[in-house]
Amino acid sequence: MALTMFDKIWMSHVVLERPGGDALLHIDRNFVHEGSFHAFGALAKEGRRVRKPRQTFAVADHYVPTVGRERGVEAAEDADARNMIRLLEENCRVNDIAHFGIDDDRQGIVHVIGPELGLTQPGLTITCGDSHTSTHGALGAFAFGTGASQLKQILATQCLWLKRPKTLRIRVDGTLAPGVTGKDVVLAIIAKIGTAGATGHVIEFAGAAIRGLSVEGRLTVCNMAIEAGGRAGMIAPDDKVYDYLHGRPYAPANADWDRAVAQWRTLPSDADAKFDREVTLDGSKLEPMLTWGTSPEEALPVSGRIPDPKTLPGADQRAHAEQALAYMDLKPGMALTDIRIDRAFLGSCTNGRIEDLRAAAAVLKGRKAVIPAWVSPGSTTLKRQAEAEGLDRIFIEAGVEWRASGCSSCAAMNGDKVPPGLRCASTANRNFEGRQGKGARTHLMSPAMAAAAMLTGRVTDVRQLLQGR
Numbered sequence: 001m002a003l004t005m006f007d008k009i010w011m012s013h014v015v016l017e018r019p020g021g022d023a024l025l026h027i028d029r030n031f032v033h034e035g036s037f038h039a040f041g042a043l044a045k046e047g048r049r050v051r052k053p054r055q056t057f058a059v060a061d062h063y064v065p066t067v068g069r070e071r072g073v074e075a076a077e078d079a080d081a082r083n084m085i086r087l088l089e090e091n092c093r094v095n096d097i098a099h100f101g102i103d104d105d106r107q108g109i110v111h112v113i114g115p116e117l118g119l120t121q122p123g124l125t126i127t128c129g130d131s132h133t134s135t136h137g138a139l140g141a142f143a144f145g146t147g148a149s150q151l152k153q154i155l156a157t158q159c160l161w162l163k164r165p166k167t168l169r170i171r172v173d174g175t176l177a178p179g180v181t182g183k184d185v186v187l188a189i190i191a192k193i194g195t196a197g198a199t200g201h202v203i204e205f206a207g208a209a210i211r212g213l214s215v216e217g218r219l220t221v222c223n224m225a226i227e228a229g230g231r232a233g234m235i236a237p238d239d240k241v242y243d244y245l246h247g248r249p250y251a252p253a254n255a256d257w258d259r260a261v262a263q264w265r266t267l268p269s270d271a272d273a274k275f276d277r278e279v280t281l282d283g284s285k286l287e288p289m290l291t292w293g294t295s296p297e298e299a300l301p302v303s304g305r306i307p308d309p310k311t312l313p314g315a316d317q318r319a320h321a322e323q324a325l326a327y328m329d330l331k332p333g334m335a336l337t338d339i340r341i342d343r344a345f346l347g348s349c350t351n352g353r354i355e356d357l358r359a360a361a362a363v364l365k366g367r368k369a370v371i372p373a374w375v376s377p378g379s380t381t382l383k384r385q386a387e388a389e390g391l392d393r394i395f396i397e398a399g400v401e402w403r404a405s406g407c408s409s410c411a412a413m414n415g416d417k418v419p420p421g422l423r424c425a426s427t428a429n430r431n432f433e434g435r436q437g438k439g440a441r442t443h444l445m446s447p448a449m450a451a452a453a454m455l456t457g458r459v460t461d462v463r464q465l466l467q468g469r
């Protein structure tokens with residue numbers, strides 16, 4: 001029988017099946033961050049410990065301060081944030097779990113350090129108590145977020161009961177035009193199918209435009225699979241993935257490497273595998289994208305105009321758009337390039353990787369930002385890499401703050417908030433009301449587009465600024 005990549009990974013991890021489709025799945029890797037305290041607390045209450053501590057890896061990311069990091073946890077102004085960081089450290093110590101804490105060179109956003117350290121590998125089942133765990137699927141894993149009670153189950157048993165999701169293949173054909181990135185691809189997908197478009201499905205992203213993306217670009221696409229409602233996102237591993245993983249600290253080495261690659265090569269979906277649903281897009285027609293509203297599906301090409309809610313097809317869509325326009329203080333018919341931008345944030349598990357920093361630096365080099373802007377690299381390791389490449393100098397000379405690694409202004413849990421009423425060009429993945437702080441207005445876009453907004457103080461088609469570069 002022809003199998004999808006998801007089928008192959010699922011079948012090789014089922015421990016037990018119940019009538020009705022539920023399966024007990026073995027979990028190969030589990031990541032935890034500061035938000036895991038409920039699950040650790042519930043486990044301790046029952047007098048239990050983590051069953052397989054070597055399969056769980058912890059990192060402090062959501063609450064870590066991005067300025068004054070030389071002072072470690074004391075740099076966090078908020079006592080609750082300091083407690084969250086310390087509680088994770090203590091839960092890891094008690095349970096003998098590897099912990100990349102605030103002072104560790106391997107610290108970073110959980111969905112950045114997993115691939116970076118080689119912990120994320122093709123064919124694995126990967127969990128984390130965090131919705132954007134879908135990111136890891138870019139390397140050919142089945143990776144998904146869990147709630148607190150599911151996390152407790154994984155910590156206690158290294159297994160999880162799960163209902164088998166359906167499969168959706170999204171093919172993006174053609175070649176992307178210059179200036180069009182993985183972020184633009186995934187925003188275009190969500191704009192097409194909606195935030196509930198993949199509910200109940202695992203998405204396999206395929207097609208020439210997806211294969212043409214770097215591993216970093218693929219991580220961006222899978223990161224936002226969850227914003228389309230997907231249970232997970234995945235992309236078939238190929239030589240780009242093997243080159244990316246080779247030599248990373250937790251990747252297999254020597255003869256194990258050869259055996260691993262031979263097994264990984266069997267993972268891609270069979271040519272005649274059947275998916276429950278299929279969606280296609282023409283990648284060659286895509287432009288740089290951005291969101292105008294308060295949902296990732298409220299996104300348009302940069303050449304577009306804000307829609308009149310009355311023209312939208314569904315009643316829910318119309319009502320949401322009315323509310324979004326009021327919150328964002330925008331008017332139907334307005335050109336996106338007329339939107340003023342007050343702040344810009346470059347970072348997050350969506351777009352805080354080295355390729356993202358390079359893309360923004362290529363736009364900023366030799367130019368000056370006209371609005372307050374900051375960069376928070378996705379990991380401490382890649383912050384050092386960027387500094388070795390001189391990218392930090394480009395940002396600093398452009399007047400952009402060069403901060404330490406963490407989730408920062410993506411969810412602003414560490415205090416990196418955008419003031420009420422101000423608009424922020426953000427390279428993250430969510431633009432809900434209040435996501436970056438109460439009253440903050442978020443426009444999602446690619447790193448290059450965010451850099452263009454830094455230079456002009458308004459939404460700008462970055463392709464104009466890339467001419468001759």
Ligand code: SF4
Nearest residue numbers: 132348349407410411
């Ligand atoms: S960067 Fe944002 S989306 Fe990613 S893990 Fe942190 S808070 Fe969540």
